[in-house]
Amino acid sequence: MAAIEPSNFASADQAESEFYRAFQAHDLTAMMAVWSDEDDIVCIHPQGPRLEGLTQIRESWTQILQNSPPMRFRLTEQRRIDGDSIAIRYVNENIYLANDKEPQFTIHATNVYRRTNKGWRIILHHASPTPETLLNLQQKQPEDEETDAEVTVH
Numbered sequence: 001m002a003a004i005e006p007s008n009f010a011s012a013d014q015a016e017s018e019f020y021r022a023f024q025a026h027d028l029t030a031m032m033a034v035w036s037d038e039d040d041i042v043c044i045h046p047q048g049p050r051l052e053g054l055t056q057i058r059e060s061w062t063q064i065l066q067n068s069p070p071m072r073f074r075l076t077e078q079r080r081i082d083g084d085s086i087a088i089r090y091v092n093e094n095i096y097l098a099n100d101k102e103p104q105f106t107i108h109a110t111n112v113y114r115r116t117n118k119g120w121r122i123i124l125h126h127a128s129p130t131p132e133t134l135l136n137l138q139q140k141q142p143e144d145e146e147t148d149a150e151v152t153v154h
Contacts, residue, residue: 009034009119012087016111019122020073026065032058036114036121044126046107072096074103087113087120093127105137106130 009015015034022030035041035057043051043060051057072095079090089111094103112124129137 009121012082012089012113012115012120015113015120015122016089019111019125020075023065024072026068026070028058028062028065031061031065034122036116036123038116038123041123042126043124044128046127046129070098085115087115089113092130105133107133 009018018030019034021027022034032054035054037054039053041053041057043057045051045060045064048060051060074094074096075091076094077090077092081088089109091109091111093105093107093109095105095107096102097104107127107129109125109127111122113120114123
């Protein structure tokens with residue numbers, strides 16, 4: 001999937017497609033092009049603190065994209081609310097690492113998009129592991145503690 005020019009996010013759907021394309025491609029420039037440049041943006045990564053503003057959000061995505069293994073997303077259980085200037089997407093992010101045939105993690109995510117004079121932009125990404133993902137991670141922790149400690153998935 002080719003990157004969409006930032007000025008061409010004619011819909012929240014286009015912005016969301018580019019958000020996940022940039023995430024999979026580990027493309028920080030494309031990721032940040034999807035985010036609004038206004039001060040009231042928020043990002044909460046799984047089990048992470050509330051990040052506010054472009055600087056904190058850019059720093060978090062820099063770390064995630066530099067330290068994450070190759071991954072693919074399959075979105076399921078998608079729900080949507082569409083308005084004239086705000087769009088909300090609720091999804092399950094099924095995350096596949098490398099060439100895995102089964103997802104390694106499932107994350108509940110809420111993405112909120114605002115229509116701006118520059119097109120649709122994300123203003124909130126809130127992600128939380130499913131209870132099953134948390135349990136799986138806790139069960140893996142003792143044996144994988146040393147090898148996986150440096151890997152950030154989301």
